[in-house]
Amino acid sequence: MMVTDTISKCVFGLFLVCTVVQGLKGVSTCYGPTSLPCTSPTLICGDGEVISVATGIYGQKAASDNCPSGGNICTANATCCTFLKTKELREKMSPELIKSVQQNCTYQQSCTLNIPYTSSQDYHFTYFSYHCIEAAAVLSLMCKDTVSANSKSYMFYFGKQRSDKLAVNCSCELQSSSDVTMSTRYVHLSPQTCPSFQSTLSRFNLSTCNATHGFVREYKFVDHFLPPVVLSVENLLARDDDIFWVEFYSRERKPITVSCSGCGIDIQGACGRTSHVLQTCYGGEMCSEHELKCKEGQNIALTSSVYFGGRSYRSPVCEYATCNSVSRCCSFEGGDALRTFNEDELNTLYDTCLFKESCTSIPQYRNPGNSTYISYKYDCIPESSIIDMMEEESVSGFTEVFVKYSGNRRSNGTTINCGCEVTSPASTITLAVYQIRMHPDSCCQLSMTSPDTNLPEGCTKHGLKQFRSRNVVVTVPFRISFSKMVARPEDSVVLRLSSGKGVELNCGGCPEYAVDPRVICDYPDPTTTPDPDNDTAAIAAGVMGSLVFIFLIACIVWMCKKKKKKKINDDGF
Structure with a gap:
């Protein structure tokens, strides 16, 4: 393997070469059948960065280099699979292949590609150049939000992130104190989508839509302009192929601010919250500590997918009770035996990591172990959208709001009587439960209600523990209430409230008062066995009551007949 000006965050493998060329990062791999281990390039950026692919090319070495091709390419020396900018024939990849690459890699932290192979093409390598862009400087056209960055800002639209069937109108305004490029x-943009962007394309003197191909443009300068300027779309429908990914640059290195009105639709992973998966070896002391982390300004919110996994009777052979040297043993594959964390393990994990920027998980080790890896799935959520329900706070217009209640902030021997009101321009919002963990004494004093919702469910004399992130659509107004809630340090509530049209949240604050011992929750014991003697007495009483009732009915019928007979005689019939 040959590496030139290596990138510390790059993943190196057989004939995977990373370079930096004039601010671009680049990765070269061999060109051959996709089943070979040397033909799958991986593009990767650092924490808090996302990929923007610039170019993709095929390369063919000179005959004097004596490079094999096809199925033998992995036996070549590293130079045969490396982009060196000398003595090489190059051919640009087709627009369809570039589109596929963009679909897989745009706005991702990393991606691995399978490049289609054609035996009639005598190429030796593929090469991709790309930028790693700070995610905090990128704002989705679909989100109601603002992003500000020094000298560079980005705006993007990705049809794949939509699941709705609405025709939406959206706009973003760009501000800066200097000229912007x-x-x-x-x-x-597909031919069907392109007209929705026509006003924006015209504003920057871009080509008009083509009835057959829509509008396609790769990495290229467009225009200089003086802000403010508004970019808008009209009647925009969701189509998976559509990508609109642009950069704004201040030549005077002045801050650029992009503010978007939002499209009024729910977006997966585009509006501040990002999803992360960490899969790491498990089974020995050297791999017993696992670091979960978010970028600066974000906190960890754990989801339900935390589990042990392993495989033993498959190739490659994965060993138990050790840190496996075979990387495949440390990540999920279909058919693996999976086991979720138990309640104690989840309690420890949540206590260690919840709402931290980073944390180190040290899971309990079982000996003999039967797992070779652990998989953690978690969200990184913006600190600015986390609201403490104990405080007097309000937010308006956020696409997603995260609310929390922590019993360990309470004073012992106190009670609270307060809540938060949630509304939205939409008729419904989506509620996701990250965690509800309540002591038996306080569980019945938490309520989450709307015209069609009454949560939480399942409070018992053992309290309530929910670690699963589940989505519930609820109508508004929606209220989260603490009714004479006693202080219990183990209590924790973490919720996500979302609506594409924005969420309005108003929490009135929670002053603490001296506790009234009479407000402790009381639960009926479902295991109580009824007294047989009491049952016999109840049955006897029921029988006697029935007999008395029948006797009274008979008397009433007899009296009615007697009265009717007397009336007939009096009338002379």
Whole structure:
């Protein structure tokens, strides 16, 4: 393997070469059948960064290099699979292949590609150049939000992130105190979508929509302009292929602010919250500590997918009770035996990591172990959208709001009587439960209600523990209430409230008062066995009551007949 000007965050493998060329990162791999281990390039950026692909090319070495091809390419020396900018024939990849690469890699932290192989093409390597862009400087056209960054800001639209069938109108305004340069990172608009962007395309003197191909443009300078300027779309429908990915640059290195009105739809992973998966070896002391982390300004919110996994009777052979040297043993594959964390393990994990920027998980080790790896799935959520229900706070217009209650902030021997009111311009919001963990004494004093919702469910004399992130659509107004809630340090509530049209949240604050011992929750004991003697007495009483009732009915019927007979005689019939 040959590496030139290596990138510390790059993943190195057989004939995977990373370079930095004029601010671009690049990765070269061999060109051959996709089943070979040397033909799958991986593009990767650092924490808090996302990929923007610039170019993709095929390369062919000179005959004097004596490079094999096809199924033998992995036996070549590293130079045969490396982009060196000398003595090489190059051919640009097709627009369809570039579109596929963009679909897989745009706005991702990393991606691995399978490049289609054609035996009639005598190529030796593929090469991709790309930028790693700070995610905090990127704002989705679909989100109601604002992002501000020094000298560079980005805006993107990705049809794949939508699941609705609505025709929406959206706009973003760009502000800066200096001239701004606009460049396209990558734009692919289908013929059906392109008219929705026509006003924006015209504003920057871009080509008009093509009835057959729509509008396609790779990384290229567009225009200089003086802000403010508004970019808008009209009647925009969701289509998976659509990408609109642009860059704004201040030549005077002045801050650029992009503010978007939002499209009024729910977006997966585009509005501040990002999802992360960490899969790491498990089974020995050297791999017993696992670091979960978010970028600066974000906190960890754990989801339900935390589990042990392993495989023993498959190739490669994965060993138990050790840190496996075979990387495949430390990540999920279909058919693996999976086991979720138990309640104690989840309690420890949540106590260690919840709402931390980073944390180190040290899971309990079982000896003999039967797992070779652990998989953690978690969200990184913006600190600015986390609201403490104990405080007097309000937010308006956020696409997602995260609310929390922590019993360990309470004073012993106190009670609270307060809550938060949630509304939205939409008729419903989506509620996701990250965690509800309540002591038996306080569980019945928490309520989450709307015209069609009454939560939580399942409070018992053992309290309530929910670690699963589940989505519930509830109508508004929606209220979260603490009714004479006693202080219990183990209590914890973490919720996500979302609506594409924005969430309005108002918490009135929770002053603490001296506790009234009479407000402790009381639960009926479902295991109580009824007294047989009491049952016999109840049955006897029921029988006697029935007999008395029948006797009274008979008397009433007899009296009615007697009265009717007397009336007939009096009338002379």
